Amino acid sequence: MDIPARVDPIPVRLARRADVRELEGTLLRAAPPAGAVPRPELPADPSRDLKLGQLLLDSGKLSAADAERVLRLQKAENLRFGDAAVRLGLVSEQDILLALARQFDYPYLAPGASGFSDELVAAYQPFTPQVEQLRALRSQLMLRWFGTGQRCLALVGTGSSGTMSNLAANLAVVFSQLGERTLLIDANLRRPLLQGLFNLPARAGLSDVLIGRADATAAVRIGPLLGLTVLGAGTQPPNPAELLARPSFFSLLRQSAEQFDVVLVNTAPGNLAEILPVCAATEGALLMVDQHLSSAAEVRGTATALHNAGLTLVGGVLNQR
Numbered sequence: 001m002d003i004p005a006r007v008d009p010i011p012v013r014l015a016r017r018a019d020v021r022e023l024e025g026t027l028l029r030a031a032p033p034a035g036a037v038p039r040p041e042l043p044a045d046p047s048r049d050l051k052l053g054q055l056l057l058d059s060g061k062l063s064a065a066d067a068e069r070v071l072r073l074q075k076a077e078n079l080r081f082g083d084a085a086v087r088l089g090l091v092s093e094q095d096i097l098l099a100l101a102r103q104f105d106y107p108y109l110a111p112g113a114s115g116f117s118d119e120l121v122a123a124y125q126p127f128t129p130q131v132e133q134l135r136a137l138r139s140q141l142m143l144r145w146f147g148t149g150q151r152c153l154a155l156v157g158t159g160s161s162g163t164m165s166n167l168a169a170n171l172a173v174v175f176s177q178l179g180e181r182t183l184l185i186d187a188n189l190r191r192p193l194l195q196g197l198f199n200l201p202a203r204a205g206l207s208d209v210l211i212g213r214a215d216a217t218a219a220v221r222i223g224p225l226l227g228l229t230v231l232g233a234g235t236q237p238p239n240p241a242e243l244l245a246r247p248s249f250f251s252l253l254r255q256s257a258e259q260f261d262v263v264l265v266n267t268a269p270g271n272l273a274e275i276l277p278v279c280a281a282t283e284g285a286l287l288m289v290d291q292h293l294s295s296a297a298e299v300r301g302t303a304t305a306l307h308n309a310g311l312t313l314v315g316g317v318l319n320q321r
Contacts, residue, residue: 053081056091066090115199119166122173123225134174137317142178145284145314151257152282153314154187157269158294158302163319165193167288168266176228180261183219185231187278188268189240192233198222205234209252210243216255229260240268245277253281270298272305284312291320 053070056062062070062085074084085091116123122131145153155171157164165188172184186194189207194200204214209231219231237243256263265282268274279285285306289299306313 053085056085061091117197117199119197120169120173122170122177126177131170131174134170137171138174138178140315141286146180146262150284151260152253152263152265152284154265154267154275154279154282154285155288156267156275156279156285156302156306157288158290158298163290164269164288165197165266167317167319168264169194169197172228172230172262172264173225175262175264176222176225179227181227181229181259182262182264183229183231183256183260185256185263185265186233187244187265187274189233189237189243189274190268190271192236194230194266195232198230200230200232203232203234205232206252207234207237207240207243209234210246210248211237212248216252241271241273241277244274244281249277250281270302272302275302276305276309276311279306279311280309284314286314287316289316289318291318 053062053067057064057067066085066088069088070081070085070090073079073088074081077084079087082091086093118124121128122134125131141153155164155168157167165186168184172182175182184194185206186192187206188194192205195202195205198220200220203220204218206218208214209216209218214234216231218234219229222228222230243249253263253265263282265278267278275285287299287303287306303313
């Protein structure tokens with residue numbers, strides 16, 4: 001299908017929204033086994049190895065006696081500290097990846113940590129090919145939109161698939177991993193899903209802010225992911241389109257643009273009455289198309305509506321299932 005866009009569509013494979021016990025999602029099938037996750041190749045550096053060893057000691061993965069064994073093997077066979085520790089069976093590849101993430105200030109979580117959904121693959125499996133595609137998308141957006149001085153972007157989906165919220169959440173994670181102060185706003189007031197993905201407590205959110213019952217402090221800082229903050233949808237309102245068209249939404253985005261480097265706004269898929277006021281406030285949109293679920297008519301209709309409203313369609317993303 002043809003997607004009018006300034007950039008070529010980037011295929012991004014993400015698992016469908018499902019119970020975390022299901023392991024048949026596209027991404028989970030494609031991901032390598034835990035023991036086979038590729039680790040970035042880094043040149044040998046004794047000072048870095050020492051720091052890595054200290055991190056493993058501090059986290060309780062190694063004892064002092066274990067560290068001595070690792071150092072002896074490292075010296076005898078000219079290995080990196082992590083490789084020697086893995087060879088001795090004292091730590092796993094996963095332990096090394098987590099230690100490296102801490103060493104290089106790269107937010108990366110151990111499986112099951114923090115209580116977030118397994119669908120946040122950018123946080124739990126950042127070295128998979130699927131997340132690499134998200135980083136490629138991030139790079140294009142940095143060059144073509146955020147790099148031009150823009151701070152806000154609407155994420156627009158077609159159809160009713162929950163994978164659009166999944167994609168929005170993972171894109172926000174990779175922006176925060178770049179060191180960008182990132183705010184993710186859930187403007188899907190009809191069927192909010194971000195609260196479940198990030199395991200947020202039930203509290204005031206966007207709808208409450210727009211009617212003056214709460215302020216911007218309703219947003220939740222996602223501690224383990226450093227620069228990421230999420231503003232949930234809040235109380236489900238009877239009039240989401242009217243709420244999003246209020247001047248208070250414009251004011252919220254202006255205020256957010258002063259405090260954050262990147263503001264991503266997740267919208268209700270296929271609902272133009274709610275999409276258009278959000279895009280008018282952000283001034284730009286990224287169109288997300290779900291393979292096999294988004295029809296060509298839906299995609300053309302959404303792109304045409306954005307064009308007719310004088311809004312910038314920054315690009316298109318094809319979510320392959």
